[in-house]
Amino acid sequence: MTAPIPLIAGNWKMNGLAAALGEARAVAAGLGSAAARVALCPPATLLERMSSALSGTAVLTGGQDCHAEASGAFTGDVSAEMLADAGAALVILGHSERRAGHGETDAIVAAKVRAALRGGLEPIICVGETLEERKAGWALAVVTGQVRGSLPAELAGKDFAVAYEPVWAIGSGLTPSLAEIEEMHTAIRAALLELFGDEGAARPILYGGSVKPANAAEILKVKDVGGALVGGASLKAADFLGIVGAL
Structure with missing residues (x-):
């Protein structure tokens, strides 16, 4: 069995204006030979600019959420395809602040995971x-139930x-x-083995x-x-x- 490649991802949440891009550049400049994959997930307003600023570096960028649909009349929402178009490689889904503050159920999170895969993004699925x-x-x-309910079968063979x-x-x-x-x-590892062998x-x-x-x-x-x-x-x-x- 292949050991997982470590990932360190930063979730900026609803923080960061243009001046904060200097911090992202400093992360890339100071990274050196890291033992992990490294990603920063800024607010959507900064995603394209951060992706451009970090182009050619080892730092990936990601979104903090996506809608389950690719497009449509969903004012204020962002699709996985839009995140990818802005340079994202990953997306955080099912964060507790989304589950609690926006009423996201396991089924909603699973639908967003499918959307992330459709859009070519690597999902980071949160449980807790x-x-x-x-x-x-x-x-x-509670947590193993969230794993089983939020991770659809379509994740098989995907990162x-x-x-x-x-x-x-x-x-x-x-x-x-x-x-x-x-x-x-x-317990989470056991659930993943149960779901994906x-x-x-x-x-x-x-x-x-x-x-x-x-x-x-x-x-x-x-x-x-x-x-x-x-x-x-x-x-x-x-x-x-x-x-x-x-x-």
Whole structure:
């Protein structure tokens, strides 16, 4: 079975104006010989400019969401084809902020995953439990259920990543224990093997949720952690490079 190629992806969320492109350029300039694939996912308004600024470098770009349809009367939405046209290679789907704030179900996320594949994008599919679900002892069942419901069969033979982000850790400064991270990543790996056979061993499972230079090294050493989906720390090149360098 092929070991997953690590991926470190930065999710800028709704942050960044034109001046922030300097941080993206600094990431590319400081990358050196990284042990992982590296990507930045800016807001849609910056995607084409960032893709152009990073052209010829080792840094990939990605979108933060896409609509399930290729085009149509969907004011304010962006299709996978539009993201690819703007230079994206990847797209984040099913982030907890989309699931909670926009009512996205597993079925909606799965439809968007199919759209990403149609548009030639590599999906990063997010899963994670709330604090209430963890306290109730449901964390493993909730997250593996999201994996089974959000990853369609069409992913077989395609490149993709799963990102485990405990909802209660995102932007809070809190992180699960290393044992809790390992337990969840082991369960996700088992679900991927169940869904995709041996291929499920070759897809990276990222950890996300208050990842920063100070804790990245120990998290990235945990079994079945194949990279990170980084939020706030990806907005500053020095912090993001510190995480990339921790692998």
